[in-house]
Amino acid sequence: MAVSSTELGTLSIKDLLIKQSVPASIGILFMSVNILIDTIFVGQWIGSLAIAAVSVVLPITFLISSLGMALGIGGSSIISRALGANNREKALHTFGNQILMTLGLALISVFGGLFYSDEVLLLFGANGAIMEPAKEFFIPVLYGVPFLALCMMGNTVIRAEGKPKFAMIAMIIPAFSNIILDIVFIKLLNWGMFGAALATSISYFMCFAFILWFFIFKSELRLHLKHYLLDFKIISEITSLGFVTFARQGVVAILSIILNHTLFVYGGEHSVAVYGIISRMLMFALFPILGVTQGFLPVAGYNYGAKKYVRVSESISTSIKWAGVLATIIFLVILVLAEPIVAVFSNDADIIKETPNALRIVFAASPIIAIQLIGAAYFQAAGKAIPALLLTLTKQGFFLIPLILVLPNYYGIFGVWISFPIADILSTIVTAFFLKREMNRKLTHAQDGI
Template sequence: MAVSSAELGNLPIKKLLIKQSVPASIGILFMSINILVDTIFVGQWIGSLAIAAVSVVLPITFLISSLGMALGIGGSSIISRALGAKDKEKALHTFGNQIMMTLGLAIIAVVLGLFFSDEVLLLFGANGAIKAPAQEFFIPVLYGVPFLALCMAGNTVIRAEGKPRFAMIAMIIPALGNIILDIIFIKVLNLGMFGAALATSFSYFMCFAFIFWFFLFKSELRIHLKHLLLDAKIVSEITSLGFVTFARQGVVAILSIILNHILFIHGGEHSVAVYGIISRMLMFALFPILGVTQGFLPVAGYNYGARQYGRVSESISTSIKWAAFLATLIFIVILIFAEPIVTVFTNDPRIIAETPSALRWVFAASPIIAIQLIGAAYFQAAGKAGPALLLTLTKQGFFLIPLVLILPNYLGIFGVWISFPIADLLATTVTGFFLKREMNLKLVTTEDGI
């Protein structure tokens, strides 16, 4: 049964986190399986260059669609706290403003992407033989990006009002749809990269259709035309909190640009394909940790808005313990089964030889990343945009990008892979310091309800 918004402040924290995190984890699992299977299909049915092409294009589309994710998470933080404070009108107005901002910005970004497609693809690493399949994949996917942006925004709002089961279904539908359409368009109709792109775009629309139905018939947030009118104060608050997420995605995009170029310089197209496999495994293998983080956000946000700080502190501690345990199990699986995992994606002997070792190094610090993820999520849930932005950018922006730029000059391709666990260790240390200080000063010394 779904959790109502009021129950976020009443049910036991462990029970709440289970109800929020399990559906979130299942939804992320299906989304990750979708991306994983998509990569396997293009790798086995089209070729290893297709994996490299997808690795170039997806960061571009995710950067554009992350406008919706950013505005969704920023707005959902406001909505959770507004529902906790019993201010439903603010929650409605925030949701309406989210919709208008997401739609407008996504359309502008897509138009720019269409006009400057060659330049954008080259910037993101469509070098050499990667360029042709990347171009074939990019344009059809781009047309579906506004639907993806609206899905990302809507999904976070569904969680904010305490209905994670519907958010889970919204992630499962396009995942299954894309896998089925991949088989039809790539295998049966032999449409190659164009078919893979069509399947992806149609799956985005399927997700949008479900979320649109949810807000028409199942949501507590029944908005009217007046709620769609932009309010400067709400827009500013959504933007300041949403910028945290968009900045993170922007840094991820910059990281993708740097990685694709450095890998191409040091190892050619096949090294770009190696990272394509690793990046998919990062999204897939870490799904339970990301699910715990997603489940944590509305619980922490609602109780922070309700000034029940003891419950916020308990949700932080419990989420970190659960996520750390799951991350440790994942690392053990990667450590043992790296070789057979890689052979699922490709038969290319060069990629099979290089990827397992790289995969193990990239996942080496997985057991400690729970502190980093939950810590950054807490500050966002609490509406503290400054610390949230700082901690969100810590791994990729402050540590990983400089390490990737420096270490390969001395260690070659190995310098790229070793940069990941070093960045995780440094980012976790910084986040742990800020989170511990916040819990000692704000969540322990302040009485609930005051």
């Protein structure tokens, strides 16, 4: 059964995290499998150059759609705390403002992407032979991005209501539809990159249709016209908290630009394709840790809003413990099975030779990343925008980007791969320091209800 919003403050933390995290993990798993199989299909049926093209385009579309995720997470933090404080009207008004902001910003971004498509693709690393398949994939996908943005926004609100199973279904639907449509459009109809893009856009729309159905028939948040009136105080709060997520995705986009250009300089289209496989595995393999993090957010946010600080502290320690164990298991699987994993993606001998060791290096510090992810998520759930922003940006922004700019000058392609675990270790140390200090000051010595 789904968890109602009031049960977020009464059920045991372990039960809540299971009920929130398991559906979130399953949903992220299907989304990751979708991206993974999409990459396998284009690699096997179109070629390794197609993997490089998809690796260039996806960060652009994710950057635009992350507007929805940013506004969703920012608004959902407000909604969770408002429901915890029994302020339903504020929750409703927040949701109405989220919808208008997401739709408006996504449409503006899409028009800009269409008008400056060549410039945007070149910026993100569509160098040499990558440009033609990248453009063929980019334009059709761009038309589906507003639906994706609304899906990402709506999904976080569904979890904030305490209904993670519906959020899970919303992520499963586009995964299944995209895989089926890939087979039809790429394999059977031989539409190449255009077919892959069309399948992706249609799957975004199907996800949107389900989420629309949920909010019309199943949601506790029944909106009226008055809730769509823009409230600049709420907009400011949504923006300040949502900026954390958007800034993270913005930094990921900058990282993608630097990575694609650096990899092209030191290894050509071949190395861009290698990272294309690694990045898909990063999305796929870490799904349980991301699921625990997503499940943690509404639990921590609701109880923080209800001033039940002991429950917040328990949710932090339990989430880190569970996510840490899962991350260690994932690392061991990658360590042992790197070669057969890579062989699924491509028949290219050079890619099969280079990618396994690179994959192991990139995942080397994954057993400790739970501290960084849960720590940054806590500050976001608690509505503390500035520390949430800074901690969210530590890995990619403060450490990984500078390392990638420096280390390849001395160590070539190896310098790119080794930058990832170094950034993981440094960002975890920083996050652990601030999280421990916050727990000692705010949570450990606080009494529930005060």
